[in-house]
Amino acid sequence: MENFKQSFYNDGYIYPLKAIEQNHAENIKKEYLSFYNTISSQSYRIENKTKTHLLFKWANDLVFNENIIQAVKKILGNDFVAWNSLIFLKPPNSNKFVSFHQDQNYWKIHMDKGLTVQIALSESTIENGCLQILPGSHKKNYEHYDKKDINNLLARGQEVELSDEEKLRKKNIILKPGEFCLFHGNLVHGSDINKSKDYRFLFSIRYLTPDNKINEKYYYNYATLVNGEDKYNYFKKEPNLRNNELKKCKNFHEKLITRQAKIYAKIYLKRFSILSFLMNFRIIRDIVYNLRSY
Numbered sequence: 004m005e006n007f008k009q010s011f012y013n014d015g016y017i018y019p020l021k022a023i024e025q026n027h028a029e030n031i032k033k034e035y036l037s038f039y040n041t042i043s044s045q046s047y048r049i050e051n052k053t054k055t056h057l058l059f060k061w062a063n064d065l066v067f068n069e070n071i072i073q074a075v076k077k078i079l080g081n082d083f084v085a086w087n088s089l090i091f092l093k094p095p096n097s098n099k100f101v102s103f104h105q106d107q108n109y110w111k112i113h114m115d116k117g118l119t120v121q122i123a124l125s126e127s128t129i130e131n132g133c134l135q136i137l138p139g140s141h142k143k144n145y146e147h148y149d150k151k152d153i154n155n156l157l158a159r160g161q162e163v164e165l166s167d168e169e170k171l172r173k174k175n176i177i178l179k180p181g182e183f184c185l186f187h188g189n190l191v192h193g194s195d196i197n198k199s200k201d202y203r204f205l206f207s208i209r210y211l212t213p214d215n216k217i218n219e220k221y222y223y224n225y226a227t228l229v230n231g232e233d234k235y236n237y238f239k240k241e242p243n244l245r246n247n248e249l250k251k252c253k254n255f256h257e258k259l260i261t262r263q264a265k266i267y268a269k270i271y272l273k274r275f276s277i278l279s280f281l282m283n284f285r286i287i288r289d290i291v292y293n294l295r296s297y
Contacts (some may be wrong), residue, residue: 007077011118011187014279015141018176018184022070024120027217028180031061032124032204046288050260054164055206056227056244057252062088065242066208071120072183072230075210078118084229084238086117086217091156091195093132096152099131100196102162104211105186108144111218117188117211123178124204132195133201134176134184137169140191154196163191213238221266223259264288 011017042048055062066072066085075083093099107117127133145163155162163172167190176184186192188209199204213233217224226238241259242252261283268291270277283288 007023011078011185015190016136016176016186016269017074019178020070020074020185021181022065022068023181025180028122028124032180032202034061035059035090035124035204035293036191036202037103043291044285044289045165046285047103049292050256050264050288053091053260053263054087054256055090056085056088057241057256058207058249060244062206065122065206065281066227067229067245071122071183071208073258074183075118075120075221076230079116079210079212082233083210083212083229084212084226084233085165085208086226086238086240087207089207089209091191091194091203091205091207093156093194093203095197095200096263097132097197099156100154101192101194103135103137103191103193104147104163104167105140105145105189105191106155108147110188112188112211112215112221116215118185119188120183120185120208120210121176122183122206122208123180125180125202125204127178127203127205127219128177128199129175129177130197131199131201132197133178133203134192134194134205135173136176136186137165137173137191140169142186144189145191165191223263225242225259261288264291 007017027273038153039048042051051058057063066088076129106119107115110117121134125131147161147163166250180182188211210229211226213228213235216237224237224239225241227241227243242255244252264282265279268282282291
């Protein structure tokens with residue numbers, strides 16, 4: 004266990020680890036794409052990819068997956084919450100990418116106790132734009148710039164500038180369906196475009212210890228306790244598909260994501276931020292997301 008933890012904090016990541024069987028991962032992909040390709044609302048096509056564990060049983064099951072929990076416990080200890088879960092979906096021959104960034108840097112959490120688990124639900128290869136990381140970069144805080152690019156899968160477009168030497172040191176994280184990588188909350192990471200003929204499907208879970216605090220100016224502060232106990236109560240409790248019916252979780256998700264859309268609108272609109280209230284209306288969010296060409 005100590006070698007596992009030491010390796011993680013030395014390099015900033017560990018992979019490959021196994022969460023589920025390959026056929027299970029492939030079934031999740033098939034089920035999700037079947038759902039995704041029937042969605043008519045452009046806003047919902049985007050919004051179901053955030054806090055995904057509130058909407059889909061398979062996503063909630065992965066948050067509580069025992070193989071993942073045991074790996075996270077070795078790093079964070081016994082007590083941790085799932086603050087977020089995200090789908091990163093790249094269509095075939097897509098120009099979608101994820102700019103290189105540090106999660107913890109822009110989450111603005113107060114302590115160095117957070118990590119991301121990224122599970123491959125399809126083959127994750129160089130050709131289809133697999134996760135790329137910069138080993139050791141979690142030990143340094145990089146300055147971030149918000150850049151607007153309709154192909155960037157990050158809503159704010161946050162990005163760090165890498166030196167030529169750092170670009171040469173980037174590592175491709177190649178995974179089979181059902182495998183996962185866990186990496187430090189401050190590790191620089193991103194991914195390139197999908198040049199393949201199939202979808203690339205990754206599911207990310209953000210785990211934090213309960214003694215963290217989220218900057219609520221930019222992000223929601225709700226979480227699900229996954230393991231141990233929360234002695235601090237910094238995180239507000241959210242409904243969960245284990246204990247609540249789907250309708251309650253969906254309604255909560257709608258309110259949370261609408262609030263987040265208004266926050267992002269304020270960032271983009273700047274002097275015209277008063278107009279951010281329009282994001283309360285799904286029809287407006289549909290228009291905005293269409294303009295961003297997701």
